[in-house]
Amino acid sequence: MRTRFVTVLLALITAILVIPGQAATADEQGGEGLHGQITRPEDRDHGVEGIVISVFQGGDEIAAAETGPDGMWEVELPEPGEYRVVVDQESIPSEFAVRETALVVDGEAAVTVDAGDRRPLIVALIPADEAAGSGSPSPSESGEAEPSESGGETAAEGESLAAESVEGGFGERFAQLGVKGLIYGLVIAISAIGLSLIFGTTKMINFAHGDMVTFGAMVALLFSTGASGTGNALLALFLALAVAVALGAFLETRIGRTALLLGQWSAILLGVVAATVLGLMGDAVGWQVPLWGAAVIAVLLGAVLGAGMERYIWRPLRHRNVALIQMFIVSIGLALVLRHVILVVFGVGRSQYAGYQIQDLIDLGPISLPPRDLVIMGLSVLVLVAVACMLQFTRIGKAMRAVSDNRDLSESSGIDVDRVTLYVWGLGGGLAALGGVLYGLSEIVEYEMGFRLLLLMFAAVILGGLGTAYGAMVGGLAVGLVAMLSTLWFPSQLMQAWALALMILMLLFRPQGLLGRRERVG
Structure with missing residues (x-):
């Protein structure tokens, strides 16, 4: 009986709290939106600045945007629905041309935006002489990304999570x-x-x-993108928290309570001071690690966060x-x-890990997956x-x-x-x-x-x-x-x-x- 009660109560409370919460968040953000990137042919992780993007619904222009230094663009839409995205050909540098895919034809893309959709639209450029020569490769060869029907995943063509985007029988x-x-x-x-x-x-x-x-x-x-002021301050804070938690875990029964509290709060205070100094230094002490190294740091900080919550919030309450x-x-x-x-x-911006946005697919029989x-x-x-x-x-x-x-x-x-x-x-x-x-x-x-x-x-x-x-x-x-x-x-x-x-x-x-x-x- 107790197990049944707990599980049913958990399901009901979760449904009540989570589902309305997501809808409210979408409303707070001011309606639906569409965003994407125009990438360089020689470097898929970077984009081209100054290209004009227009969004139409029917024959009416709904919004327009211009790509930034990283090739990213974003527009707000009045409601979910079917839209036509047009890349202004005159704003594209003369040495480039739009790569043709199953989604992008003559610089235009027809997309359907669902409620709460966060899919990016990736448009790749190729050298102009390549476009004028043998033509653009087929979508299966290019591996360019299309919006995913899964609601939030950037997928290479053919790896969409929705059935209608997966070709074949x-x-x-x-x-x-x-x-x-x-x-x-x-x-x-x-x-x-x-x-x-x-x-x-x-x-x-x-x-x-x-x-x-x-x-x-x-x-x-x-x-993975370069830790400077914020990253160094975060490391200092969590290192201090880790020291405080470790002192409590291993010395709690060996030294007096006053001495233990003094050591813990001294570590935390030093961490706050160090974090403040490193934060004020900003880019003066900047460094970057590959994604696997950043993942190790994230796991360690996540473990410290969980242990800190237990030691200083949940244990006293229990x-x-x-x-x-x-x-x-x-x-x-x-x-x-x-x-x-x-x-x-970290801000409200939406980003992706560099090097993992667009990848060529690996064919494993009937299955095609990016690395x-x-x-x-x-x-x-x-x-x-x-x-x-x-x-x-x-x-x-x-x-x-x-x-x-x-x-x-x-x-x-x-x-x-x-x-x-x-x-x-x-x-x-x-x-x-x-x-x-x-x-x-x-x-x-x-x-x-x-x-x-x-x-x-x-x-x-x-x-x-x-x-x-x-x-x-x-x-x-x-x-x-x-x-x-x-x-x-x-x-x-x-x-x-x-x-x-x-x-x-x-x-x-x-x-x-x-x-x-x-x-x-x-």
């Missing part, structure tokens, strides 16, 4: 979407493991988990016997705070296997599973439950940050990306079984596959609806989830 489309669903599910699974483990060890629903995903994506973007429903409300407030801090620090999707798949599988081995064979992993099964019995058996909970939050924060990095490889990186993924993470942990990491893995894969394969028969806008319908069916017929177990109360 039903079998080929099923295979292509199945692989895309597997990749999507792996990202959800990695992001949701921490959410499930946190519930298992504390019985608390962390509504801020989606914003921890965003944090990871933003940090990786920051350090020790004061604050009710779970009150802690859930606190997590909602913390999510809003974290989201808007990310907005203030980044293969990286996401391989790395996700390795991480999931590593987490499973850690939980199954290591001492701390067994302690995590023991605390998740029975917290009181574990504590009476001599397990330091507070320290194990701290490790769980650190692991959950690191995995959430890694999920954000992987999600950002194929998604526009912006301050609400994790919030949009949160509902699917909740669906994954409920489907797999609340409190079990293995359940989150299985549930994430199931949610991703159902969401993507549903576009074979239904519009892509219903992707999330079918995934949530699967969750509802699971609550009706097996409320403990696929890998959960029934609990007897009383």
Whole structure:
């Protein structure tokens, strides 16, 4: 009974809070929009400045924009619908010409903008002599990007997540979407493991988990594009927070409370001073790391963020016997705070990781994938296997599973439950940050990306079984596959609806989830 009540209550509260929240955000941003980039032929990661873009609906011009130094442009639209995007041929430098694709013909593109759509429109230029000679290559050869029907993914041609954008017969489309669903599910699974483990060890629903995903994506973007004032200040703050958390974890029972608090707050104060100095220095101390290095930094900072939240927010609340429903409300407030801090620090702009915007496809039989999707798949599988081995064979992993099964019995058996909970939050924060990095490889990186993924993470942990990491893995894969394969028969806008319908069916017929177990109360 308790498991059924908790899962149903979680589903209802999540639906009430998340779904209206997304609609409200779209309204606050002032209607729909369309954006994109015009890229150089010799460097696909950079664009051409000064090209005029006009957007028409029917015969009326709705908006116009001019590309910036990076080739990016953006216009606001009055409503969702079908639009015609026209590139002003006279504004294109004489040495360039527009590459013809299935989407772009004679400098014009017909696009359909859905509500809340964040798809970029990528138009590539080629040398003018190449266009006048043998002509533009076919879309399958060029690998140029088109808007994805998935709502937010920049995809190379032929890798769109919607069924109508996948060419070939039903079998080929099923295979292509199945692989895309597997990749999507792996990202959800990695992001949701921490959410499930946190519930298992504390019985608390962390509504801020989606914003921890965003944090990871933003940090990786920051350090991969060049960390200066903001990046250095962020490192100083989190290094100080890591020192303070480590002091509490390892010295709490060995030194007096006054000495411990003095050491912790001294570390935090030094971190604030260092962050202020480094922030004021700005670009004087600038450096840049490749994306894999930025991902490592993001995972470490995400782990520190999770551990810091546990040590200085959730543990004091638990020790004061604050009710779970009150802690859930606190997590909602913390999510809003974290989201808007990310907005203030990183801005409202939408960006992508350099080098991963447009990639030539790799053909694997009936399946065509860009290299980044293969990286996401391989790395996700390795991480999931590593987490499973850690939980199954290591001492701390067994302690995590023991605390998740029975917290009181574990504590009476001599397990330091507070320290194990701290490790769980650190692991959950690191995995959430890694999920954000992987999600950002194929998604526009912006301050609400994790919030949009949160509902699917909740669906994954409920489907797999609340409190079990293995359940989150299985549930994430199931949610991703159902969401993507549903576009074979239904519009892509219903992707999330079918995934949530699967969750509802699971609550009706097996409320403990696929890998959960029934609990007897009383």
